[in-house]
Structure formats: C-alpha cells, structure tokens
Amino acid sequence: MTHVMACIDNSQSSLAVCDYAAWASQRLSAPLTLLHVLDKEKYPASADLSGNIGLGSREYLLEELATLDAQRAKLALEQGQHMLEKARERTVISGAVASDLKQRHGHLVESLSDLQEDIRLLVIGRVGEDSTHNAHTLGRQIEAVVRTIHRPILITSRKFKQPERVMLAFDGSPTAHRTVQMLASSPLCEGLPIHIVMVGIDSQDNQNELEKARSILISSGLKVQAEIRSGEVESVLHAYQAEHAIDLLVMGAYGHSRIRQFLVGSTTTTMLRTVTLPVLLLR
Missing domain, CATH: 3.40.50.620 (HUPs)
Structure with a gap:
C-alpha cells in the first residue's frame, strides 16, 4: 500500500x-x-466469431474478421x-x-x-x-x-487547481471520526486550512462530536474551522464551498446519516454529479 x-x-x-x-x-x-x-x-483479446455470421458464411470471412479484430486490439x-x-x-x-x-x-x-x-x-x-x-x-x-x-x-474535477482550502463533510458517526483520524495522520492536506462542516441540528451532542473532530485535527498541527449548519446536505455543502472558495471536498465513503445517501444506494451520484471540485473519499 x-x-x-x-x-x-x-x-x-x-x-x-x-x-x-x-x-x-x-x-x-x-x-x-x-x-x-x-x-x-x-477490444477482446481473442475473438470467437462463430455465432456472429448467419447462414451461408465462409470460413475465410471468419478468419478475416478475427484478424481485423486482433489488429484493432493491437493498435x-x-x-x-x-x-x-x-x-x-x-x-x-x-x-x-x-x-x-x-x-x-x-x-x-x-x-x-x-x-x-x-x-x-x-x-x-x-x-x-x-x-x-x-x-x-x-x-x-x-x-x-x-x-x-x-x-x-x-x-x-475536469481541470486541475492546486488545493488550498479543504472541506470535510462530517456527521459525527464512527466512520466520520475515522475519516478525521485518517486526515490528521496524512501529509496530503498538511498545511492546508480544514473546514469541518456538520449538517444537522445545532445541539449539544453535535457540538461535542464536532469539537472532538476539531481537537484531533488541531493536535496534528492543522488550522481548523468548524461549523454546524442546518438544511439539506447537498445544498448546504455546495453553499459552504462557494462561500469559502473550497478546493477539495473530503468525505467518508460510508456513513450512517443523511450524508450516506449520497454515497451508497442509488450511488455516489448526487454529490459527485453536482460538485465541480475534486472529492477525496476515505474509509
């Protein structure tokens, strides 16, 4: 690895x-x-064309098609x-x-x-x-x-832009905390400001989970800004990205909250189809 x-x-x-x-x-x-x-x-490695030509076929036609297919694969x-x-x-x-x-x-x-x-x-x-x-x-x-x-x-994304600001989508789940640990221990985002965004109710429990994540990242030397916002996950993350000129979105590949629906089930589709920035999926 x-x-x-x-x-x-x-x-x-x-x-x-x-x-x-x-x-x-x-x-x-x-x-x-x-x-x-x-x-x-x-580009099949070898071709079995015996069933691809109807009645009245000739052996040389099969051989010629196989040769053409092999040439195409080689090119x-x-x-x-x-x-x-x-x-x-x-x-x-x-x-x-x-x-x-x-x-x-x-x-x-x-x-x-x-x-x-x-x-x-x-x-x-x-x-x-x-x-x-x-x-x-x-x-x-x-x-x-x-x-x-x-x-x-x-x-x-379709075009490269060197990441300067990172947003971590956080939901307080065990998966999200493991994602925080991975981010804290990796040099990939070293020296880059990290924005932790939690989408949900601004409750004491959520504040506690967010503070745990923030403390871990700060202890690894990262500059961290943490915030809880209410609303729909997709629209909230997009709005935050635009407000803070985020260059890289980090998410856990699997979770157990509303964020999870964007990454499994009907698939990675909703978030990945609508974001214009690169997405780092961690597990």
Whole structure:
C-alpha cells in the first residue's frame, strides 16, 4: 500500500488526473503509477466469431474478421502505451518523479482490485472517455470502483487547481471520526486550512462530536474551522464551498446519516454529479 495510482484513458479528464496524481505523489512522498486498462468488451483479446455470421458464411470471412479484430486490439494497446508515455511526461513536468507505467487488458474494476494491495491513493477522473460532456455526467464505472476498492480515492474535477482550502463533510458517526483520524495522520492536506462542516441540528451532542473532530485535527498541527449548519446536505455543502472558495471536498465513503445517501444506494451520484471540485473519499 505504497503507490499513488492514477487511471488514465483517452478522455480530457486524464490531464487533470495526471496533475492531481502528481500533486498527491509529492505531498505523500509516494511513488506514482499510471494505469491504462484496455476494456476487453470493446477490444477482446481473442475473438470467437462463430455465432456472429448467419447462414451461408465462409470460413475465410471468419478468419478475416478475427484478424481485423486482433489488429484493432493491437493498435488500441499501442495507443494506450503512447498515452501512458505522454502522461508520464506531464507528471514529471508537474514535479513528480518518473512514473511507473502499467497496462492491463480487462475490466477496470477487476484490474484495480488485483492491484489494490499496492495502492495508497487511487486517483481517477469523474468522467471517462465513454462519457458525455454534460456538466453533471458521472463516469459509468465510478460507483463500482468506490464500492470495490477499499483504499482512499481521489475523484478529480475536469481541470486541475492546486488545493488550498479543504472541506470535510462530517456527521459525527464512527466512520466520520475515522475519516478525521485518517486526515490528521496524512501529509496530503498538511498545511492546508480544514473546514469541518456538520449538517444537522445545532445541539449539544453535535457540538461535542464536532469539537472532538476539531481537537484531533488541531493536535496534528492543522488550522481548523468548524461549523454546524442546518438544511439539506447537498445544498448546504455546495453553499459552504462557494462561500469559502473550497478546493477539495473530503468525505467518508460510508456513513450512517443523511450524508450516506449520497454515497451508497442509488450511488455516489448526487454529490459527485453536482460538485465541480475534486472529492477525496476515505474509509
């Protein structure tokens, strides 16, 4: 569990992924690995076309189609390798040490699952090359990645902006307190002001939970501002982000309050579709 691993593809988001991965690699003093996965559904490693041609087919047609399919997969692999090389150049320019390159043929989630023992932080774009350019599009594989990969995940925005202010969405749950501990012990946000935002009733119990979180972060040397606000979680977090020019949202990947509904069930969708800043999911 030592590497920052960045998933790249042929989407515009990959530029931001490279930049955020280089930033994280430097902050964590961790080696950077760039990963490209060639989707085997689009580019099968071998083709069985026996059922794809109707009556009256000829053997040479099957062979020719198989040859064309193999050539297409080979070109896609070469293109992926070229993307990896260009991505490495970009991360080096951004200040990271020379990156390790990995290329897999298969499914993204399965590949990440196989590699996750080496992952300290996963960096992935919120949209991929198969997604539309709609502002609220969420990549089709993000939910599966979040559910499957039990590592911190940084889901990037479309463009890179070096984080200067961090907002932690806090609900007082055991998961939220573990998130606070992880944030306090990590150099990723060292030196950056942390805004803890709790959405709920301004009760004594909530104040006590918020103060516990604040004390932990302060004891680790972080500058902390903590606040309880009432309202709907999504709208409150968006409003606070705008008011304080927040650059990075931190949330626990799983919790037991209203925040949880944005990250599981119907999925990571509601918050991730509507935020314009990167989201760091911790568990």
